[in-house]
Amino acid sequence: KITEAGDTAKEELAELKKQFDALDKRSKLILRLVLVLSGLDLFLAI
Known part of the structure; x- marks a missing residue:
């Protein structure tokens, strides 16, 4: 479940960046x- 949450977060970050x-x-x-x-x-x- 933790890896699924991580993948979901990555997808959301990619969408936000887009x-x-x-x-x-x-x-x-x-x-x-x-x-x-x-x-x-x-x-x-940075």
Whole structure:
């Protein structure tokens, strides 16, 4: 059951990445701003 949950999580992450890539630049900028303000910006943390 644990591996099934892991596979499901991977599929969901892949779907989220696909949706994020489909956003236009303005939407990405807004989303990144929200992440920065909430302290969850993973892009700048790397």
